[in-house]
Amino acid sequence: MxxxxxxxxxxxxxxxxxxxxxxxxxxxxxxxxxxxxxxxxxxxxxxxxxxxxxxxxxxxxxxxxxxxxxxxxxxxxxxxxxxxxxxxxxxxxxxxxxxxxxxxxxxxxxxxxxxxxxxxxxxxxxxxxxxxxxxxxxxxxxxxxxxxxxxxxxxxxxxxxxxxxxxxxxxxxxxxxxxxxxxxxxxxxxxxxxxxxxxxxxxxxxxxxxxxxxxxxxxxxxxxxxKHLDGNCHTYVDAPCDVAMAVKVADNAKTQKYSPCNASEGLLVARGVAAEFLPLIGAVYAAKGVEMRVCPESRALLAPVAGAKLVDATEQDWSEEYLAPIISIKLVEGVDEAIAHINHYSSHHTDAILTTDHVHAQRFLREVDSASVMVNASTRFADGFEYGLGAEIGISTDKFHARGPxxxxxxxxxxxxxxxxxxxxx
Amino acid sequence: MxxxxxxxxxxxxxxxxxxxxxxxxxxxxxxxxxxxxxxxxxxxxxxxxxxxxxxxxxxxxxxxxxxxxxxxxxxxxxxxxxxxxxxxxxxxxxxxxxxxxxxxxxxxxxxxxxxxxxxxxxxxxxxxxxxxxxxxxxxxxxxxxxxxxxxxxxxxxxxxxxxxxxxxxxxxxxxxxxxxxxxxxxxxxxxxxxxxxxxxxxxxxxxxxxxxxxxxxxxxxxxxxxKHLDGNCHTYVDAPCDVAMAVKVADNAKTQKYSPCNASEGLLVARGVAAEFLPLIGAVYAAKGVEMRVCPESRALLAPVAGAKLVDATEQDWSEEYLAPIISIKLVEGVDEAIAHINHYSSHHTDAILTTDHVHAQRFLREVDSASVMVNASTRFADGFEYGLGAEIGISTDKFHARGPxxxxxxxxxxxxxxxxxxxxx
The missing domain is CATH 3.40.605.10 (Aldehyde Dehydrogenase; Chain A, domain 1)
Incomplete structure (x- = not known):
């Protein structure tokens, strides 16, 4: 023709x-x-x-x-x-x-x-x-x-x-x-x-x-x-949180499957829980061969983990959608800094907070400007079938008309x- | 600058x-x-x-x-x-x-x-x-x-x-x-x-x-x-209908105010009720100085009305948004032809059926592809305040995201x- x-x-x-x-x-x-x-x-x-x-x-x-x-x-x-x-x-x-x-x-x-x-x-x-x-x-x-x-x-x-x-x-x-x-x-x-x-x-x-x-x-x-553009999703580990649950969810969010757009690409950790949480998740990622792109503070806490693949994060890493066994890791002071970081770098697809604090959970849900916001759940759930929609024609990262699955x-x-x-x- | x-x-x-x-x-x-x-x-x-x-x-x-x-x-x-x-x-x-x-x-x-x-x-x-x-x-x-x-x-x-x-x-x-x-x-x-x-x-x-x-x-x-483009709204007078109510509503839809986008610009009348209804509404319009752009059949029924300003409708009239004391009038066989005419010529803003037939009402509501579809009410009601929205930033004639007021x-x-x-x- x-x-x-x-x-x-x-x-x-x-x-x-x-x-x-x-x-x-x-x-x-x-x-x-x-x-x-x-x-x-x-x-x-x-x-x-x-x-x-x-x-x-x-x-x-x-x-x-x-x-x-x-x-x-x-x-x-x-x-x-x-x-x-x-x-x-x-x-x-x-x-x-x-x-x-x-x-x-x-x-x-x-x-x-x-x-x-x-x-x-x-x-x-x-x-x-x-x-x-x-x-x-x-x-x-x-x-x-x-x-x-x-x-x-x-x-x-x-x-x-x-x-x-x-x-x-x-x-x-x-x-x-x-x-x-x-x-x-x-x-x-x-x-x-x-x-x-x-x-x-x-x-x-x-x-x-x-x-x-x-x-x-x-x-x-x-x-x-x-339209559905990038999925630069975050999991934020708050202080206080259930550390064992946080390890399980942060593991799943990154490693259950590397290629989907709802896999977490960034891990933010509150300083108050970092010394306890980071070595635990670091060991999980190390065992699964996940490369960690780290801020200086998280490097210090992860350095002792046997077999950890640590790379200094660059500014570019905070925006990156890896779709691969790579995750960026950054320490933050608390929920304010986490929300600010996510609203700046996230692709507004899916972001989760792992916390036991009710006010932090409510603020995260309200203030994070993403199509899906989660409390104590893996970002991998952002999907039309998991949401009970029965079917999915796509995922929207826009705000107009349809948002999310x-x-x-x-x-x-x-x-x-x-x-x-x-x-x-x- | x-x-x-x-x-x-x-x-x-x-x-x-x-x-x-x-x-x-x-x-x-x-x-x-x-x-x-x-x-x-x-x-x-x-x-x-x-x-x-x-x-x-x-x-x-x-x-x-x-x-x-x-x-x-x-x-x-x-x-x-x-x-x-x-x-x-x-x-x-x-x-x-x-x-x-x-x-x-x-x-x-x-x-x-x-x-x-x-x-x-x-x-x-x-x-x-x-x-x-x-x-x-x-x-x-x-x-x-x-x-x-x-x-x-x-x-x-x-x-x-x-x-x-x-x-x-x-x-x-x-x-x-x-x-x-x-x-x-x-x-x-x-x-x-x-x-x-x-x-x-x-x-x-x-x-x-x-x-x-x-x-x-x-x-x-x-x-x-x-966006809100034209308001080429229709009132369809069905057979059977309450003729006295139809006269009142068709009058209001056209003459209560001429400039709003939700004023009716076209009047469709079922043949079965035209001989009774048209002379009545024609007299109302004549008294208010509303010019009627008519199909040949409606001309025949309106010709005896004293003072009626009748003009032969052209194809262009069916699409026209007059925003003036002018209305187009066309006879149709029934609800099927009315729906087809409206879906073809309407600007998909607001269209109403005046009827006592339940099935006709349901079909009109379902099949007319407009932002507002009405039964037995004046098209002039298509408005954020009248709909109870409390305020109105505009009216959308699109289907995506927001539709209507x-x-x-x-x-x-x-x-x-x-x-x-x-x-x-x-």
Whole structure:
């Protein structure tokens, strides 16, 4: 396709999505759930065929010299497909939030005013690599009564096309418009530029991928973007605290998994508890091979720990998202300095305080300006499933509209509903 | 100021606002209310001085040949100032929503997860003409725990400066940072361009003014915009309906006031009720001098009405926001055609159905894609005060974040709060 054709093609997708969104918005819950269960069944019935389609992507990736861990992320194994199918069934079993009316109150004029939850309309999703995102996005879109346009990575195009075909079969089986979930069929990069600049058709863009991709999309988009940038998360060990618990939580927050955005990258420790706490956590990190980027005071307390990998922290370390067995460690005077440090250096994703002091806990919750603030829990919990949202389309580090893990409600908006009996304005 | 100086100046405002916002976010409700009551007192104490400052704006406006209705909008009469003072006191008397925690639920892991309402941070407000907006925006900003940067029109600069000085005195009296409310002191247009492009300092922009201003700001802003474009509102008279009520409501929706955005600009009438209803409403409109832009069928029914000003409607009329004694009138088959017409031509602001049919009412509420949908009430009710929001910073015709009248909650966001007892992720 040339640029003109791509623009025309993307506009056609947009106009079809817009038309489908009106039908999706009024679809009864039972019909949307029927489509989700049909999709689960189709994914199981077509597991072998999907693997054949997936094999072409894998072959191309290997031929292009992609590293094996990257090839792994592309794989549609029977286990991955079963997880997708179960996800669809879980969504089908969840209550439908569309149409719920909240806060209906009578006003002095006599009218009753409330808000009805409705789908946002059409969302565009731009993602890389893992083709199972196609099913996650499609199923969330169906459940939330939206239409969506999906643009996966070129490396997964054959898998994504096969998956999207099944989604459209499931929609048709339930009597819903196939255009409710459309995959961009071209790998031309121009399609992304078009997709993010059609406010007449697309209500919000959700990018998932590297920071470069997300920054580029945020800069160029002509519609709102639900974006997730860095996860520079902190665990602050307060004085007083339960030191044994603090060791367990600070360990989990860093080492349970290194790559997720909700892993802690910075450890702040109150001076009053540092002499007791630091050698204990230092020994845990040393045993797991976690490198510690330390301030001078914490170096002094950690130096005696056998096998500790200590590196002097630079200013840059306080802002760093390592996603690796590395953690920065800094001593602070107390909760004031901890809050100030976090509000300055954190990426406003997730930050936790470990404390037994009620006032410190309340101040931390109120004053730390992050999407998730925690008391006595591992930052690793910042996740749509752990929060009970049932599903997650992404995590927002913005304050506008959706903040933190974004589930079905993040794909909805509230419109005002006014019920009268012939009232007029005086 | 030259462009460079304006950029530097605006950045200084931004950085000061950002610093002040952290203090405002943690200010206790009593302290914010103290500032609001101090502001009310200061407005009353300085009424004479404020009128002197205002007189300079009025003089300049008259010298520039501004029409007297426009000059009127600039006036800070004792009545206008008293209304401002009362508004501050009403806000002070309202419950504080900042810090409220909603939906706290225990999850299978043991953690409890809820959401805390927090200020959005810093908002920028760009407005024209009426200087009392300075007090409305400042008082809402204080109550909601935000900081704001206000950019009024050059025609009201002396009044705005005087009002902003009082706001800062009130903040200081309560022990709050004066930078929590800053007025852009230069009338240089470059300052607007800067203000809307500082995502590091400003979280959201709220423009109030003509459509041209709002479109320009939406196009160029690098931060989210809460925008209100047209108000092409509809009243649909269904069959069956209470015809006497329909006449009363359709009259009020059009004629109670012609200039507001929530006045009805289009009247749709079901064929089944048109022969009875149209001559009645036609006589009302004729008596009030309202011009009717009619489809051929409604012309036939309205032609016998004495004094009716009938004009054949063009395609353009269905999209028009008249803000004048003009209304478009079209016959439709029923609720399906009404919904389709509205979703096609409406500006998604406010649309009402007048009906006695329960199913029609429910379908209209669910399927009309507008910020406010009403049953048996005048579209003129679409307003923050009438909805019980206590105050209104603007009306949003967007779906993202805030939709419809925007009160204090529209200036807040929800962050996740997680309370644990040492839980870790498995």
């Amino acid at each position: 040339n640029a003109l054709n791509v623009a025309e093609y993307t506009h056609t997708l947009g106009s079809q999505a817009k038309a489908a969104s009106a039908l999706m918005a009024k679809a009864p819950a039972a019909v949307k759930n029927k489509a989700l269960r049909a999709l689960a069944r189709l994914l199981r019935e077509h597991t072998a065929a999907l693997q054949d389609d997936n094999a072409r992507d894998l072959e191309r990736a290997r031929a292009a010299g992609l590293a094996e861990p990257m090839v792994d992320r592309l794989k549609l194994t029977p286990k991955v497909l079963e997880t997708c199918a179960e996800g669809c069934e879980q969504l089908a079993a969840m209550a439908d939030v569309i149409g719920e009316i909240i806060g209906m109150k009578q006003q002095p004029s006599g009218i009753r005013v409330g808000q009805m939850r409705v789908p946002i309309g059409v969302f565009g999703m731009i993602y890389e690599s893992r083709p199972n995102v196609t099913i996650e996005a499609a199923s969330l879109s169906i459940k939330s009564g939206n239409a969506c346009i999906l643009r996966g990575g070129s490396e997964a195009i054959d898998s994504n096309k096969a998956l999207a075909r099944l989604v459209q079969l499931a929609l048709a089986e339930a009597g819903l418009p196939e255009d409710a979930v459309q995959l961009v069929q071209t790998t031309d990069r121009e399609a992304v530029g078009q997709l993010i600049a059609m406010p007449q058709f697309v209500d919000v863009i959700i990018p998932r991928g590297g920071k470069g991709l997300i920054e580029r999309i945020s800069r160029d988009a002509k519609v709102p973007v639900i 974004v589930g079905i409600e993040g794909l909805t908006s509230l419109k005002y509903v006014v019920l009268g009996e012939g009232e007029v304005r005086g | 030259n462009a460079l100086n304006v950029a530097e100046y605006t950045h200084t405002l931004g950085s000061q606002a950002k610093a002040a916002s952290a203090l405002m976010a943690k200010a206790p409700a009593a302290v914010k209310n103290k500032a609001l009551r101090a502001l009310a007192r200061l407005l009353r104490e300085h009424t004479a001085a404020l009128q002197d400052d205002n007189a300079r704006d009025l003089e300049r406006a008259r010298a520039a040949g501004l029409a007297e209705p426009m000059v009127d909008r600039l006036k800070l009469t004792p009545k206008v100032l008293e209304t401002c003072a009362e508004g501050c006191e009403q806000l002070a008397a309202m419950a504080d929503v900042i810090g409220e925690i909603i939906g706290m639920k225990q999850q299978p892991s043991g953690i409890r997860v809820g959401q805390m309402r927090v200020p959005i941070g810093v908002f920028g407000m760009i407005y024209e003409s009426r200087p009392n907006v300075t007090i409305e925006a400042a008082s809402l900003s204080i109550k909601s725990g935000n900081a704001c940067i206000l950019r009024g029109g050059s025609e009201a600069i002396d009044s705005n400066k005087a009002l902003a000085r009082l706001v800062q005195l009130a903040l200081a009296e309560a022990g709050l940072p004066e930078d929590a409310v800053q007025l852009v002191q230069t009338t240089d247009r470059e300052a607007v361009g800067q203000l809307i492009a500082m995502p590091q300092f400003v979280d959201v922009i709220i423009p109030r003014g003509g459509k041209g201003l709002i479109e320009r700001i939406s196009r160029d802003a690098k931060v989210p915009v809460i 925007v009160g204090i909650e529209g200036l807040t966001s929800l962050k996740y709060v997680v309370l644990g007892e040492g839980e870790v992720r498995g």
